[in-house]
Every structure is written in structure tokens, then in C-alpha cells.
Amino acid sequence: MITKCILISAGAIVAIAFGLGIIIGHFAIKKTTNSTTGKYDYLTRNADQQNYQTFISSIQSPNIEANLKDLTSRPHMAGLPEDLASAIVIEQRWINDGLKVTKPKYNVLLSYPDDNNPNRVTLTSSSGTIIIQTNGTEKVYDTTQPKTVNPFLAYTPNGTVSSTKLYYGNYGRLEDLKYLASIVGNTSLQGSIIIMRYGKIFRGDKIMNAQYYGAVGAILYSDPIDYAPFGTSADQVYDQKWYMPPSGTQRGSTRTVNGDPLTPTYPSTDYMYRISEEELNSIPKIPAQAIGYGEAQVILQYIQGNNVTKDWSGALPNVVYRYGGILRDSAEIEVRTYNRQERKDTYNVIGIMKGEIEPDRYIVFGNHRDAWSLGALDPTSGTAVLLEMTRAIGEMYKNGFRPRRSLMFCSWGAEEYGLIGSVEYVEEYVKVLGARIISYLNVDIAVEGNYKLRVNTSPLLFDIIIEASKMVPSAYDHVDQTVYDKWMKVDRNNITNEPNFNYGLGAGSDYFSFVQLVGSSSMDARYTFDSTIHGNPGSYPLYHTSYEVFSMMKKFIDPDFTVKI
Ligand SMILES: [Zn+2]
Structure with missing residues (x-):
């Protein structure tokens, strides 16, 4: 060693x-x-x-x-x-x-999840039975490590949204969602929730693109094709290898502009003028959450619609990747988040x-x-x-x-x-x-x-x-x-x-x-x-x-x- x-x-x-x-x-x-x-x-x-x-x-x-x-x-x-x-x-x-x-020191607007209420995605059957509710936390492999923040997408709002329509938006690039809209129809995406995989572009742009196409909520996950290329069995992922395990979830900011949100182009020193939080247009307005691919696998199994082309396919076992539409068995998908924005000192x-x-x-x-x-x-x-x-x-x-x-x-x-x-x-x-x-x-x-x-x-x-x-x-x-x-x-x-x-x-x-x-x-x-x-x-x-x-x-x-x- x-x-x-x-x-x-x-x-x-x-x-x-x-x-x-x-x-x-x-x-x-x-x-x-x-x-x-x-x-x-x-x-x-x-x-x-x-x-x-x-x-x-x-x-x-x-x-x-x-x-x-x-x-x-x-x-x-x-x-x-x-x-x-x-x-x-x-x-x-x-x-x-x-x-x-x-x-x-600068006093700036940051974003935090609620430690006591993890953000969750819930898939419920038409009879009200919960098919899956995401855990909101990652599996702990080493109990000696201090607890860190639960997965969340910084600056996405708190709130609860649900839909009977779930679409798969590939990497969430503008061209992906444009293509998706051409397949399923522009109006179909209105009021839907879109699940997208990490990679290719900044995560904040994925959420903004979903919002632009009319989604009321968004879900991100890391597909094994990119993050666990040697398979998802326990011997091929963390903590045996350095690849993503099923509950592993990438956190991160979703803001599309840099610097303190409330003091655009000028420094956030004490007594400086701040714009109001309502004026912010560089942050998503729809609730969104990142989940592990172990949970995404179950959710993707409920997606209907035509099979996707090869370049849209991921590598989750037992999943046929589809473009989406009304969920199978009339299920409903919900995204519930508890994020909050708070002004804090940073040094x-x-x-x-x-x-x-x-x-x-x-x-x-x-x-x-x-x-x-x-x-x-x-x-x-x-x-x-x-x-x-x-x-x-x-x-x-x-x-x-x-x-x-x-x-x-x-x-x-x-x-x-x-x-x-x-x-x-x-x-x-x-x-x-x-x-x-x-x-x-x-x-x-x-x-x-x-x-x-x-x-x-x-x-x-x-x-x-x-x-x-x-x-x-x-x-x-x-x-x-x-x-x-x-x-x-x-x-x-x-x-x-x-x-x-x-x-x-x-x-x-x-x-x-x-x-x-x-x-x-x-x-x-x-x-x-x-x-x-x-x-x-x-x-x-x-x-x-x-x-x-x-x-x-x-x-x-x-x-x-x-x-x-
Ligand atoms: Zn860094």
C-alpha cells in the first residue's frame, strides 16, 4: 500500500x-x-x-x-x-x-436540501400501491465515514409535482428533447415528467431544457453504460471497483449562470444591493431530483411508447428503453423535494x-x-x-x-x-x-x-x-x-x-x-x-x-x- x-x-x-x-x-x-x-x-x-x-x-x-x-x-x-x-x-x-x-468574505445565495426529509421520487399504481419510493440517500459502505449531504440538485425549487406521463429524454440535450418531441408530439410533453441520464452536457441545462419543453418535473440518473461500463454486479462497482454502484448519485448545481445569484456582475460584499429571489431567471423553476440507477431501473420498466434507437439506449439490465408516454398500468410518478435557498457567508x-x-x-x-x-x-x-x-x-x-x-x-x-x-x-x-x-x-x-x-x-x-x-x-x-x-x-x-x-x-x-x-x-x-x-x-x-x-x-x-x- x-x-x-x-x-x-x-x-x-x-x-x-x-x-x-x-x-x-x-x-x-x-x-x-x-x-x-x-x-x-x-x-x-x-x-x-x-x-x-x-x-x-x-x-x-x-x-x-x-x-x-x-x-x-x-x-x-x-x-x-x-x-x-x-x-x-x-x-x-x-x-x-x-x-x-x-x-x-462574501454573503451569497446558496441552496441546501432538508437533512430530515430526503428528496424522493415515488411511482404509485392506479390502486394507490407504492411501486417504488426512492430512498433519497446513497448506500453506506463505510460506517466510519462522516455523513455527507443527501443527493440533491442545488437551486431547484422545493415542491411536489406528479404526472401520469413519463418520458425518457436521453442526455437531455436540446437536440434530444427536440427529437423526443418530434416522436411523441410537442403537446404530449406538457405536464409530463422527464427522466434523463447524466453525461454530455451540464446537468442544469438538462433541467432547463425539460422545463422549456413543458415538463413539470425532472429526474436525473447515471446510466451504467457510461458510469459502470463493466456491469452492475457488486464485484464490478464500488466498493470493489471505482465504478458507480446502484445507489450512487451525482449531486450538483443546476444554475446556468456563474457568481452569486443576487449580485449579478458586481461583488456580493456587505451592504451591496441585492436583486430579489423572484427576479432570478438562471435557476430552474421545476422540481428535479437525481436518483441511483438501481431505482431508475424500476421506474424505466414502467415507461411505455416506442423503443428508442441504439444511441439512446443505456445498459440497465431488464430495461427496454422507450420514449415514454402514459405510464404502464396507469401508474403515477411524483417528484417531491425539500430544497431551500439561504444566504450564507463564504470565504x-x-x-x-x-x-x-x-x-x-x-x-x-x-x-x-x-x-x-x-x-x-x-x-x-x-x-x-x-x-x-x-x-x-x-x-x-x-x-x-x-x-x-x-x-x-x-x-x-x-x-x-x-x-x-x-x-x-x-x-x-x-x-x-x-x-x-x-x-x-x-x-x-x-x-x-x-x-x-x-x-x-x-x-x-x-x-x-x-x-x-x-x-x-x-x-x-x-x-x-x-x-x-x-x-x-x-x-x-x-x-x-x-x-x-x-x-x-x-x-x-x-x-x-x-x-x-x-x-x-x-x-x-x-x-x-x-x-x-x-x-x-x-x-x-x-x-x-x-x-x-x-x-x-x-x-x-x-x-x-x-x-x-
Ligand atoms: Zn471541483
């Missing part, structure tokens, strides 16, 4: 050391020098190459493991006391690392190491802190590495290292609710950040696999990333192999003869406001899995479930895992 653990941590190191390689290698200079002959030489001399090695060799895998273990020992969902406790841990660590630390933690030569130019490194559950991958794999980075660079600082430009380390709050902490911060300091940022480097999930590096980036950073990747040893290969070598081996762009990048960044994590509001060059890096083996559902299978725990990371995300399959 020790070997595995080192390799897991090494994956994290590669992803992050690589990011810091950029900072140190190109924007750093030693404080003391006696080899320069004047001010000009001092200001323009090349970076000291030794800084790379000093940084990379000082990253310690056991520290990353200890960080992950500690941070995932308690839930840290945005706006709750445990989230503030995590912020204080980070604040204290960064003070000890020698950073100048602030903890800006960012910002740690600054002042640059020596160009202090007014910033290299910003960010990772969000809040998680739906214990968040061992999303985002705490990133947080665990961020803390080791600041420890290592803090140590270098104590030994005389000075960055050329100022380094900003950011632990963002309430990212899961729509990138709220980072958007509010950028909105508050948009002018100064816009004028002074050189690059924003984001790590959300640092490690979701151990196969290869995955980088989304602005084109401006292509060359520097390649250069840096040649300096970091690959964690899973022969000692001489670098991250670059591995990347080229498994993910080469044959036209450019370079590793494949994902061009540009979207709105999937905290880089959004840096790219979209201040126009900085940005990158997002993670170590990922081999999608030719594990499928490509758009995320690792257990994403946003309560099974994102330390032991899952330790047990499954190691090099032996791919070999076993």
Missing part, C-alpha cells in the same frame, strides 16, 4: 509541480547575487535553473497524503461551519509558510508572496475548497497539493528565494454553486486584476486517474507548458521518462507533433472569471484516466457522490488498477 500511495501522490506532484515549474523557471530570480554588474543586468538576467530542482525535489508525497487525509476527514460543503474550519486551516498553514494572508483565502522585481505583476494559482461530500478528488486532491506547494515554496523563501513577480495562492469558496468565490473576488478587483495578472493557473481536481496529464489552456501558454513538462519526471514510468515523454507517447497531436492540448477554457471551474472577465492567459491541469479503458462519461464515475473518500483515492487510483482490468 505504501508503494501505491507514493504513486498516487506522485500523480498530484506531476500535475502541480509542472504548474509551479512555470512560475519558478520563468518568473523567478534569486534575491542575492554578486555576479551582476549593474541594475540592468540584475533586472534582466535569466532565471536560476537550480530553482526548478529545488522545488521539485522538496515536494514530499507523504505530506500530500497527510493533507488529503486531514482535509477529507470532515465534509466541507460551502457556507457551513466545516467549510469555514477548512478555510481557517489553510489560512493558518499559509501564515506559517510566510505568505501574507487575507480571508475575504476565499488569499496568500501572497511578494515579487522582488515586478511586484505589481501577479501569477495566480487557484483551487476551490468546497466539496459536495468529502471531496477526495473534487477538489481536495488539488487542495492537498496546493498546501504542499506553498510549504515547499515557503521553505525556499526562508532560504533566500524570491519570486520575480508576485505569487498569489487562492483557495476559493462556493465553487460548486457556480464558481461563486472566484467570480465575486474578480468582480470586486476586476480593474487591478485585469491590469496586473500575467497568468492564472487553476487546479480543481488534481488527480482523477494515473494515466496522463490533461491540460486545458490559452494558446499563449502552449510553449511554456511543453517546456515545463520536459523538466518533470513521469511518476509511472522509467526514471528517465518525463511527463512530456509520457504525454507524447499516449496523446500526441500528429499534425503539430506535440502533445494534445484542449484548446481554450470554458466555464467548468474557477478559471472562468479570469478568462472571461479579465482576459488573462489561463490553464487548468489534472492527471486523468485512460478513457479507452474506463469509458468517457465526462468525469470519473464516482464524481460528486458520497464515495469520493480518501480510501477510494488510495485504493483505486493507482497504477495497478489499469493492469488489473
